[in-house]
Amino acid sequence: MKKAKPFIKWVGGKNQLLEQFENYYPNELRKGTIKNYVEPFLGGGALFFALSQHYKIENAYLSDLNKDLILTYQTIQQRPNDLLDFLEQYQKDYDQTEQEKRNDLFLAVRQHFNLHRFEINYKKISDNWISRAAQFIFLNKTCFNGLFRLNSKGEFNVPYGKYKTAMIFDETNILAVSKILQNAEIQYANYSNCWDNVTENTFVYFDPPYRPISQTASFTTYTGTEFKDKEQLQLAQFFQKLDKEKGAKLMLSNSDPKNENPEDDFFEKAFFGYNIFKVSASRAINCDGEKRGKINELLITNYQYEPQTLAINF
Numbered sequence: 277m278k279k280a281k282p283f284i285k286w287v288g289g290k291n292q293l294l295e296q297f298e299n300y301y302p303n304e305l306r307k308g309t310i311k312n313y314v315e316p317f318l319g320g321g322a323l324f325f326a327l328s329q330h331y332k333i334e335n336a337y338l339s340d341l342n343k344d345l346i347l348t349y350q351t352i353q354q355r356p357n358d359l360l361d362f363l364e365q366y367q368k369d370y371d372q373t374e375q376e377k378r379n380d381l382f383l384a385v386r387q388h389f390n391l392h393r394f395e396i397n398y399k400k401i402s403d404n405w406i407s408r409a410a411q412f413i414f415l416n417k418t419c420f421n422g423l424f425r426l427n428s429k430g431e432f433n434v435p436y437g438k439y440k441t442a443m444i445f446d447e448t449n450i451l452a453v454s455k456i457l458q459n460a461e462i463q464y465a466n467y468s469n470c471w472d473n474v475t476e477n478t479f480v481y482f483d484p485p486y487r488p489i490s491q492t493a494s495f496t497t498y499t500g501t502e503f504k505d506k507e508q509l510q511l512a513q514f515f516q517k518l519d520k521e522k523g524a525k526l527m528l529s530n531s532d533p534k535n536e537n538p539e540d541d542f543f544e545k546a547f548f549g550y551n552i553f554k555v556s557a558s559r560a561i562n563c564d565g566e567k568r569g570k571i572n573e574l575l576i577t578n579y580q581y582e583p584q585t586l587a588i589n590f
C-alpha cells in the first residue's frame with residue numbers, strides 16, 4: 277500500500293525537514309521501546325505520518341486547536357469513502373470550470389463554508405461533516421499558498437490562489453491516511469490537554485506556531501487566536517513540567533530568532549538546561565511570501581542521543 281502523507285498544504289509543514297529531523301529522534305523510538313506518540317500541534321501531521329510508518333507506534337494522540345482541521349481528520353478516519361465522493365465532485369467542478377471563472381467557484385465554496393458553520397460535537401460524527409471536510413480540503417488546495425486565516429468574525433478569508441491546475445485530493449493517499457489514523461485518538465484541544473496521554477514511554481513532538489522571525493514576517497493564526505511570546509513561554513513551562521513530572525521524551529521546533537538578530541536569546545532563556553540544535557530550512561522570510569531563503573530552525577529536546585556532539589548546551 278502507498279505510504280500515507282499529509283493530505284493538505286499547511287504553513288509550517290515539516291515535510292521538507294523530515295530527513296534532518298531523523299538524526300534527532302530519541303533512541304528509544306528507534307529501539308522500539310517507545311510505542312506511544314503525542315503531537316499536540318498537529319497541522320498537516322508530516323511527522324506523525326513519517327514516524328507511524330517507520331517505527332512501532334501503537335498509540336497516537338493527535339490534536340490541534342483548528343476546528344475544521346480536526347473535523348476533517350476525524351472524517352477521513354471514520355468516513356473516507358463518503359468524503360471521496362464529495363471530493364470527486366469538487367475536482368470535477370474545478371476541472372470543468374474555465375480558468376477565468378474559477379475565482380467565482382472558489383468564492384462560492386468559501387461563502388458556503390463561512391455561512392454554514394455549525395456547532396461541532398466531536399464525540400459523534402454527523403453527515404454534515406463530510407461536505408464541510410471536502411470544502412476544507414478544496415479551499416486548502418485552491419486558496420493562496422494553502423494559507424489558513426480567519427477574520428475577527430471567524431470567517432475564512434484567504435483569496436483564490438490562481439493555479440493553472442489543482443490536484444484537490446489523491447484517493448490512494450486519503451485511504452492510506454484513513455488506515456494509519458485507525459490507531460489514533462484525534463482531538464480538538466489546546467496543546468495542554470495532551471497531559472493525560474503522556475507517560476514515561478511517550479515521544480511528544482511540539483510544533484507550535486512560529487515565533488515570527490521579524491516584525492514583517494508573514495502572520496497566520498491558524499485558529500483565530502494568537503500565539504505570541506507570552507504563549508511561547510507558557511509552552512516552555514509546560515515542556516518543563518512534562519519533563520520533570522512525566523519523564524517523557526520531548527522534542528520541540530521553532531524558528532531561530534538569531535536569523536534576524538544574533539543577540540536574541542529568547543529560546544536559550546526559555547529552554548535553559550535543554551539541548552538546542554539547529555537545522556537548516558528553506559522558507560518564506562518576508563510578508564509577500566515570495567522571498568525564500570535558507571534559514572535556521574531550532575530543535576529543542578530533553579534527551580541525549582546520537583550525534584550528541586552537535587548539541588549546544590546552555
Ligand SMILES: C[S@@+](CC[C@H](N)C(=O)[O-])C[C@H]1O[C@@H](n2cnc3c(N)ncnc32)[C@H](O)[C@@H]1O
Nearest residue numbers: 286288289290317319320322341466467483498
Ligand atoms: C506550525 S503548525 C504545525 C505544522 C505541522 N507540524 C505540520 O507538519 O504541518 C502549528 C499548529 O498549531 C495549531 N495551534 C495553534 N495554537 C494552538 C494551541 N494553543 N493548541 C493546539 N494547537 C494550536 C495551529 O492550528 C497549527 O495547525
